[in-house]
Each structure stands twice: as structure tokens, then as C-alpha cells.
Amino acid sequence: MQGIKFIIGIKSFLLRSGLEGVINEFKGAELLASTDSIDALIKLIGQERYHFLIIDTEILVELHGQNLGDKSKVILVQNNNSRASGLPACTSVVYINDSKTEIVEKIGLATKAVSSKVYKEDSSALSEREQDVVRQIALGGSNKEIAGTLFISVHTVMTHRKNITKKLGIKTVSGLTVYAILNKIINIGDV
Amino acid sequence: MIITKNHRTAELIHHDYSLIPVIMRFGINFGFGDKTVEEVCQENQINLDFFLAIINAFHDNDYFTNQELNQFPLRLIVEYLLKSHKQYAEVKIPRIEKLIEKLTWDENDEMNKTLIRNFFSQYTQEVFEHLDFEENNIYPYITGIEAAYESGEISSSLASKIKEKTISDYGEEHSDIDSKLLDLKNILIKYLPHPKNEDVLSTLIAEVFRFESDLENHTTIENKILVPRVLEIEKKLLTKID
Numbered sequence: 001m002q003g004i005k006f007i008i009g010i011k012s013f014l015l016r017s018g019l020e021g022v023i024n025e026f027k028g029a030e031l032l033a034s035t036d037s038i039d040a041l042i043k044l045i046g047q048e049r050y051h052f053l054i055i056d057t058e059i060l061v062e063l064h065g066q067n068l069g070d071k072s073k074v075i076l077v078q079n080n081n082s083r084a085s086g087l088p089a090c091t092s093v094v095y096i097n098d099s100k101t102e103i104v105e106k107i108g109l110a111t112k113a114v115s116s117k118v119y120k121e122d123s124s125a126l127s128e129r130e131q132d133v134v135r136q137i138a139l140g141g142s143n144k145e146i147a148g149t150l151f152i153s154v155h156t157v158m159t160h161r162k163n164i165t166k167k168l169g170i171k172t173v174s175g176l177t178v179y180a181i182l183n184k185i186i187n188i189g190d191v
Numbered sequence: 192m193i194i195t196k197n198h199r200t201a202e203l204i205h206h207d208y209s210l211i212p213v214i215m216r217f218g219i220n221f222g223f224g225d226k227t228v229e230e231v232c233q234e235n236q237i238n239l240d241f242f243l244a245i246i247n248a249f250h251d252n253d254y255f256t257n258q259e260l261n262q263f264p265l266r267l268i269v270e271y272l273l274k275s276h277k278q279y280a281e282v283k284i285p286r287i288e289k290l291i292e293k294l295t296w297d298e299n300d301e302m303n304k305t306l307i308r309n310f311f312s313q314y315t316q317e318v319f320e321h322l323d324f325e326e327n328n329i330y331p332y333i334t335g336i337e338a339a340y341e342s343g344e345i346s347s348s349l350a351s352k353i354k355e356k357t358i359s360d361y362g363e364e365h366s367d368i369d370s371k372l373l374d375l376k377n378i379l380i381k382y383l384p385h386p387k388n389e390d391v392l393s394t395l396i397a398e399v400f401r402f403e404s405d406l407e408n409h410t411t412i413e414n415k416i417l418v419p420r421v422l423e424i425e426k427k428l429l430t431k432i433d
Contacts, residue, residue, distance in 0.1 A: 175310065
């Protein structure tokens with residue numbers, strides 16, 4: 001669920017709080033906004049870069065005809081009763097009587113396609129070039145020195161560093177040094 | 192749950208064991224039987240309202256937005272923060288160090304241990320530098336301006352310190368220390384080869400997480416309560432100086 005962004009638009013306070021709780025429990029999911037106001041929601045849909053919109057039928061009715069955005073991004077929350085007629089069908093539907101497990105499963109399923117895409121963007125193996133950069137960082141090189149040694153620009157070094165941190169979850173020089181030694185990118189004697 | 196003076200102290204811990212270090216910090220010892228929070232505070236000469244405010248803030252982070260903590264003198268908050276410093280130095284950090292020493296591996300035992308030990312000691316050195324800085328500069332300054340505000344007497348050295356704006360830079364100080372702790376967690380969880388005594392590593396990781404969340408609360412008290420109050424007092428004092 002890393003990096004997946006949600007917006008919630010639900011009238012009922014109880015339902016809204018419940019879904020906020022569910023989303024907040026997904027590790028790495030990000031709740032951009034949660035509102036009961038249709039106007040606020042329309043604004044959010046226009047402005048925010050979200051992956052999923054969680055709304056109830058009442059909001060769906062009000063939004064109908066307005067710009068709902070991409071329908072495949074909608075997760076609908078509704079009563080167990082059959083769908084109100086004349087509304088667009090949503091692929092993901094959560095019923096208010098669903099158990100927590102069912103809700104988590106449904107949202108998980110809906111986000112799967114997006115997740116694998118987001119996940120691919122920061123798959124955690126370091127490229128060879130990134131390993132070169134980690135080695136130089138561990139040896140104590142400044143950005144400028146690393147750029148000189150590897151024949152790349154300082155800007156490129158900084159981009160590599162940013163990606164390395166994102167992939168490994170390690171940011172500081174001493175942390176990267178420990179990583180480099182544990183992964184035999186350098187020898188402990190070299191430091 | 193909002194904790195009140197009528198709750199039994201034992202109940203607090205059953206309800207949220209992460210409050211244990213906070214309770215210890217106030218000098219309350221176990222064995223409190225069925226005594227209520229009020230009784231225990233009375234016995235230990237602890238300011239009841241302040242205790243409740245701190246304990247609730249730790250228990251529920253939303254409570255920090257509450258105005259409750261704003262009613263206490265800054266020196267009371269500073270005194271509490273100093274007690275936390277002491278607990279970090281004497282209990283929490285040594286506990287983590289001991290766990291690191293206990294780790295053993297079949298292969299590369301010495302190297303792995305040295306790496307973690309050195310990394311953690313670099314981290315704690317930064318932590319101690321930061322705590323020392325607070326204890327020697329920030330906290331005395333805060334109690335100083337509070338006293339000046341209350342008495343209306345501002346010494347010239349204090350006046351020039353107010354103009355230096357020490358406090359507004361101070362809130363941003365924590366970031367590198369936080370990154371190191373995050374790195375430590377990822378190294379332990381993701382990259383360290385698994386030791387023979389896996390149980391020690393899992394205790395170590397849990398201990399690091401507990402330390403981190405305690406530090407986070409500590410920082411929140413500083414940034415959300417202390418700093419805004421100090422800035423407010425500074426502003427009022429500055430109008431008097433000019």
C-alpha cells in the first residue's frame with residue numbers, strides 16, 4: 001500500500017471515522033483529505049493527485065453529472081440494499097455491514113493494480129551505479145568528489161543519493177556505511 | 192480514554208503499558224495497590240493536574256492540541272523534560288547498549304557487533320550533545336524569561352538573548368538525530384544478518400521503537416507547548432524592552 005493516496009467523501013460522521021481508521025491502518029497509505037462537504041470534495045477531486053476516492057451513495061448521487069473523475073478510482077460505500085438506479089456502477093463496493101476483514105480485503109484488492117505500479121517505481125535493489133555511489137559515500141566522499149571519481153555530474157550524484165535513500169530507508173552517511181559493509185560493497189578495513 | 196484523577200493507577204498501566212516510563216519518571220514506584228491517581232500523586236508530592244496533562248498527552252497524541260498543558264508554569268514542564276533526559280541517559284540508552292552487546296552470530300560476530308555498536312554510539316553522542324545543549328542553554332533561558340516575565344525585571348544580558356532569537360532556530364534542531372534513529376531501525380530490521388539469538392534482536396528492535404516514540408512525545412512537548420509559549424513571552428517582553 002506504499003504511497004497510495006486516498007480521499008474520503010462521506011456524509012455520515014460515524015462511517016467516515018470508521019473508514020479513516022481503516023485507511024490509517026494500511027501501512028504507507030496516505031489519506032489526503034476526508035470531508036462531508038460536496039463542495040470541498042469537488043475541489044479536492046480537481047486539485048489533488050489521488051489514487052482512490054471513497055464515497056457513499058449520497059455523495060455519488062450529488063456528484064453524478066459533476067466531474068467524478070476516473071470511475072475505476074471510486075470505492076463506493078453503500079447499504080446492503082441494491083444499487084440506486086441510474087447511477088454509474090462502481091467496481092469496488094463496500095457494504096456498511098461488512099466486517100473489518102472484508103473491508104480491508106476489498107480495499108486491498110482494489111488497490112492491488114496501483115500498488116504494484118507504485119511499488120515498481122521504488123523496487124529496493126540498488127542498481128550497479130547506485131552501489132558505486134554507496135561505496136563512495138561510505139569511503140567518505142563529498143558529492144563533488146564522488147562526481148569526479150565516477151565521471152558524473154554533482155546533480156546526478158544527488159539524484160542517486162535520493163533514490164538510494166528511498167530504496168533502502170537509510171539516509172545518513174554512517175547508516176549507509178553500515179549498509180555497505182554488511183552487503184560487502186566495501187570492506188570494513190576500507191573505512 | 193481520558194485519564195482522570197479517579198482512575199486507579201494500576202488501571203492506567205493495564206490500559207496502556209507505554210505509560211510505564213512516564214509514571215516512573217515522575218518518581219512513582221510500583222506496588223500502588225488500588226490507589227487512585229489522585230492518591231498516588233498526593234503521596235509523591237506530584238502536581239496532580241500536571242501529571243494528568245502529561246499522561247493524557249502521552250496516551251493520546253490528539254491531546255497535544257488541547258490547551259490543557261498551556262496552563263502550567265514553564266519551569267514545571269522543564270523540570271519534567273529534565274527528568275526524561277535523566278531516564279534516557281541512565282535507563283533507556285544503556286538498556287539498548289546491553290542488548291547490542293548480547294547479540295551473537297556464527298559468522299562475522301565481531302564485525303556485526305562493532306558496526307551496530309559504533310553506529311549506535313555515534314547516534315547517542317549526538318543525542319547527548321543535544322540534551323546537553325538543552326540543559327545548559329535552552330532550559331535555563333526558558334526559566335529565565337519566565338521569571339523575568341513574572342517579576343517584570345529584565346536583566347540586560349537576558350534582553351540581548353531575547354533579541355538573538357535562540358528559540359526559533361531551536362525547533363529545527365532535531366532532524367539529523369531522527370534520521371539516524373530511522374536508519375538504525377531499518378538496519379536492524381532489514382539488513383543485519385540474523386543472529387543466533389533472534390529473541391535478543393527482536394527485544395532490541397522493540398526497545399528502539401519504544402525509545403523513538405518516547406522521544407517523539409518529548410519533542411512534541413518541546414515544539415508544540417514550550418516553543419510557542421516562549422515565543423509569546425518573548426514578544427511581550429520585547430515590547431517592554433523597546
